[in-house]
Amino acid sequence: MFLPQSIKALQGSCVTIPCSFQVKEEYKTYLHSGCKAVWIDNSSSTLLDPTQETGDLTQQNCTTTFHGIGPQHNQKHFLRVECNNLLEYTFNEAGVNIQVLEIPSTPTLTPPSVSVSEGQSVSVQCSAPVPCLSLPPTLTWSPVLGDIQETLQEQPDKTYVKVSTLNFTASEPNTNLTCSAVHSRENGTHVLSSSAQITVDITYPSRNTRVTVSPSGPVTEHSNIILNCSSDANPAVQHYHWYKTDGGTHTLIGNSSVLNMKASRDTTAIFCVAQNELGTENSTVTHLHIHYPPGNTKMTVTPSGPVTEHSYIMLNCSSDANPSVFLWYKTDGGTHTLIGNSSVLNIKASRDTTAIFFPPQIVSSSNCSGDSVKISCVCETEGNPIPLIQWSFPQTSSNHFISSEPLSDKTLRSVLTVIKPQWRDPVTLVCHSNNSVGSDTQTFEIVHNSPEKQNGQEDVVTPLLIASTVILMVLVLVLLCMIRILIVRHNKSRLSSPETKQQSPEDQEKK
Known part of the structure; x- marks a missing residue:
């Protein structure tokens, strides 16, 4: 004999029990249309009377539908075949346990969990038992994301379940799907089962990447600001990168979701990049409103x-x-x-x-000139009120002088003179001009012979000077010696001439 071991039935509804049996060959001739199926409990008390919906017993089909299910039917039942002849038999070897429910069972979702990539096709099934074939449940999806197909499927124990298949394309992140079953009683009322729920885990690359700034309004230069980068991603974002942008140039300035920085006029356009294992996305450029005082007016x-x-x-x-x-x-x-x-x-x-009133403006004719001995720088500025001028230059032991004179009620001329500057190449001198409404600056680059180079030149000149002096002295000595020799020769020549010779006594006597 074949019977399901158990079957669930809704109180006040009907139940269909699939059933088949076998009799010995010699008893088959006793099966006729007048045979009936009687369902009894362990005490042999008749609890269920078959209706006209009983299967064809002559074909050994004892499938039976019972109506008006109540608490009294909540037990195990056995089949007895009565044909009013020699064939009267109770099949004690197999029975069916009827479980009477006040609330229907929760539907079953298959598969129990779903994890797919965005854009993939998804198929989810919701199934609920059909205790009575004449009153199948109604299955409802929420939300309805795609096409729905419904079928009745026979189970190995010959019972049936209703299956609703939802087919859709994964698009919404972390979609929660709910399936509910509504069962009907024979009196026309309906009973809603508990809902089955499943979360469809949809993976996708980083998207909706955005930046939030605290404080959100304008900030003063050098104050602290906090920038936060967030992104919708599944799996979660693994890496964050921060860039400041200046035209087409992007400079990396951070590598975490939160960036702490000081407000700067050089960093006013910032964006972040969020990356997970499926892809990356850039946020839009965030423009920071940095307030700073006037300059270079x-x-x-x-x-x-x-x-x-x-x-x-x-x-x-x-x-x-x-x-x-x-x-x-x-x-x-x-x-x-x-x-x-x-x-x-x-x-x-x-x-x-x-x-x-207008701020200072240094005129283009301002310049510097000079050499290793003296450098002169002229700075001329125009403004109203008449500006002041200050010089910035390397502070050394060099002597310097600053003179200023107004050329008009709006023009000032200042001259910086440095005597024997002890500087190394190159040297930067700066002229600062300011009045009550602004300022201006002019930078001068000075290139001159450094002290080391001057000392090197002196080291070369000194030996040459000494050598020249020695040579000159030698030439003077040689000249003096030659003059002395000439004088001596001249004197000897005079002594040996006839006019200057003295006569001997003999010569005098002869005269």
């Missing part, structure tokens, strides 16, 4: 030369500052009047608007 006037009254002139102010705020004033003695608040000021030339 300059003004230009168009036209640059004298203009006639009532003609138009344009003044342009530029400055290294963030934020940039430009204010234009005209001055009359100690009174300052605001006349503009943008970087460009367009005005009509007027005899009462001749004194305009």
Whole structure:
């Protein structure tokens, strides 16, 4: 005989018990259409009466559907075949255990877990038992990500399950799928089972990479800021890289998800790169708002030369500052009047608007000249109020002098003179010009003979001078000796001449 060992049934519903039996050959002739199947318990009490849905006993098919399942049916049952003849037999060797449930069993999901790469096809099955073939459950997916196919599948024990197959393409990260089963009672009411849930683990490369900055608003130069790089990735991000960008040049400045740095005007455009084992992604460029005070403020006037009254002139102010705020004033003695608040000021030339504040501007004719003995540097600046000038240069024992003179009420000229500079090549001298509205700087590069080179030259000149002196002295001595020899020869010549010889006594007597 064949029976499932157990079968679950919903209280108030029906149950179908698959069943088949065999009888000895000599008893088969006793099987007829009047035979009936009786289901009894261990005490031989009849608990279930077969209905018209009983299988064909003449074909040894005892499959039976029972209705009105209640708590009293929650036990083991055996089949007895009664044909009102010699064939009356109870199959005690096999029985079926009916388990009556108030709430249906939870559906089963197959496979129990899913891990796929983004873009791959996924197939997940939800199955629930069908206790009664005439009242199969309804299976519902949430969310519905793709196509659904439903089938009834026979199990090895001849019972049935309903299978709903969901086919979709993996796209959403960490998708939670839920399958629910709704069973019906014979009175028309419905019972919802517990839901089965599965998380579809979808792997994908880094994406949605972004940067957050703390503090989020503008910060002052040299203050501390914290930048955080985050990215959606599965598996998780393994490496982070930070870059500052200047045009087409990218410079690596960090290698962790968090970057601590000091605000700098040279580092205002930053992006991060997130990388997992499937790929990398760059964040968009984050522009930091760094505030720093004005510097290198300059003004230009168009036209640059004298203009006639009532003609138009344009003044342009530029400055290294963030934020940039430009204010234009005209001055009359100690009174300052605001006349503009943008970087460009367009005005009509007027005899009462001749004194305009503007930052220093060092004129292009400023220069340095000189040699190893003396260096002179001239720095000329224009501004209103008239600027001051300060010099920066190597501090040595060299004597230096600074003289300044105003060339006009807006122009100052300063001269730096250095006597015998004790510097090595090259030397940088800087002229700083500033007034109350700005500053300007001019750098001069000086190349001259270093003290070592001068000493080397003296070392060569001294031996040459000594040698020349010795040679000159030798020549003088030789000349003196020659003069002395000539004098001696001259004297000898005079003594030996006839006019100068004395007469002997004999000669005198002969006379």
